[in-house]
Amino acid sequence: MATFFLVIIYLAFISLGLPDSLLGAAWPVMQKDYGVSLDTAGLLSMSMAGGTIISSLASGKVIGRFGTGKVTFVSVLMTAVALLGFYFAPSLVWLFIFAIPLGLGAGAVDAGLNNYVATHYKAHHMSWLHCFWGVGATLGPIIMSQFISNQQSWRNGYLTIAIIQFALVVVLFLTLPLWKKAGGTGTDETKEVPASTRESDEPLKKENPLRIKGVKLAMLSFLLYCGAEAAAGLWGSSFLVAVKDLPAGVAAQWVSLYYGGITAGRLITGFVTFKLSNMALIRSGLVISLFGAVLVFLPLPSLFLLTGFILIGMGFAPIFPCMIHETPVRFGKEHSQAIIGYQMALAYTGSTFIPPLLGLLAARSTIGIFPYFIAILIVALFVCSERLNILMKKGILFKGTKRNTTAI
Incomplete structure (x- = not known):
């Protein structure tokens, strides 16, 4: 049953990924249909992510009251209805209205499932979980481009x-009894919990998670990463159309390859976690993504430009799942649900404000700043990540509990 339960979680993450990349792929055409400015896509993205921030912050209480299964079912249903609303939307105002439930549908299930996998499964499961998000995010622009x-x-x-x-809503509805048998938020697979998170957490039970050393730095890392990932997905097509003179359909296909890089990278990362630690994978991913950004802004032939987009995606691949999986290791299982909720809120804050910021700057200058903006975010994330690694090596994260920083 545990394996089938994990498959259901994977399906839920496909549903999370499907809408995430649609707006960026469709915007060059949508912008013309509605006759609005380029940076309006950033405002729509902000509306979606704003709803997700609210639902992720409330995820602990909502899941505690209704259970992960019901929350997942309702969240995917809200997403489906909102996407249908985009299809019928007669004006831009209606897009903003339907953007709210589209965002609300993502937050609680995202935080809940991330915490469940982080505390009950090994690192490769976390990478494969987000690989399935990438499956959805890759399929979205492929379908849209057609x-x-x-x-x-x-x-x-x-x-x-x-x-x-x-269709996924129907699957989730039919499998609701499975969630009840699994206790809504967990199973009996404690053998999969990382050893370092099963040690006594008693000294931390009364501590405010936000006051634990390194938590705010970890939250900032999520803000920077998700801001970079969302900005690359939202503005990639516009950059390719306006600066590189590619047709809108081709640009959407190329952005799908960016998400394809994330998907393939996370599939590969799942196997690499058997040999490398989360910290090593995060560091390697940042270097690869920065190299990809450099290829995009250099005046090279189209093949290098396409390679750059794919490398940005492949470099991004291990960063988010590895940072999530490190949370109970860095800060303790006792606080992991709360801290992951905070991290997801900051992640969506990055998704909310950073893409519109790029759009605002581009509207006042040129969308040609796109690759430079992404590179700056990657460098800032690298600095934060290395600072956390230093704190961890010094043994001052998660005070009161013996640390185990070896690869899982």
Whole structure:
């Protein structure tokens, strides 16, 4: 049953990924249809992520009251209805209205499932979990690009994704009894819990998680990473169309390869975790993504440009799941749900404000700043990550409990 339960969680993460990359892929066409400015996509993205911040902050209480299964089912249903709303939206105002439930549908299930896997499964499961998010994020622009290229219809792209979401809703509804048997938020697979998180957490039970050394730095890391990932996905197509003169359909396909890089990278990372620690994978990913950003802003042939987008995605691949999986190791299982909730809130804060910031700067200058902006975020994230590694090596994270920093 535990394996089948994990498959359901993977399916839920496909549903999380499907809508995330749609707006960026469709925006060059949507912008013309609605006759609005380039940076309006940033405001829409902000509306979605704002809803997700609210639901992720409330995730602990909501999941505690209703259970992970019901929260996941309702969240995916909200997402499906919102995507259907995008298909019917007669004006820009309606896009903003439906952006709210689209964001609310993601937060609670995201934080809940991330914490469940971080505390009950080894690092490769976390990478593969987010690989399935990448499957959804990759399929989104691929589907959208087909409708844009063949029919110039972004609406049918949204309709198709909505139908897929409703199919996942049916699967989740039929498997609700499985969540009840598993206790809503966990199973008996304690053998999968990292050894370092099973040690006594007694000294930390009364401590405010936000006052634990390194927590705020970890939260900042999530803000920077998700801001960079979302900005690359949202503005990649616009950069390729405006600066590199690619057709909108081709640009959407190239952005799908960016998400494909994330997906493939997380699949590979799941196997690499048997040999390398989370910290080593985060460091390697940052170096690869920075190299990809350099390829994008250098005046090189199109093949190098495409390679750059793929490398940015592959470099990003291990960062988020490895940072999530390190949370109970760094700060203790006792506080992991609360801290992951805070981290997810900061992650979506990054998704909310950083892409619009890039859009605002681009509207006042040129979208050509896109690769430089992404590179700056990667460098800032590298600094934060290395600072956390230093604190961990000094043994001052998670005071009161013996540390185990070896690879899981």
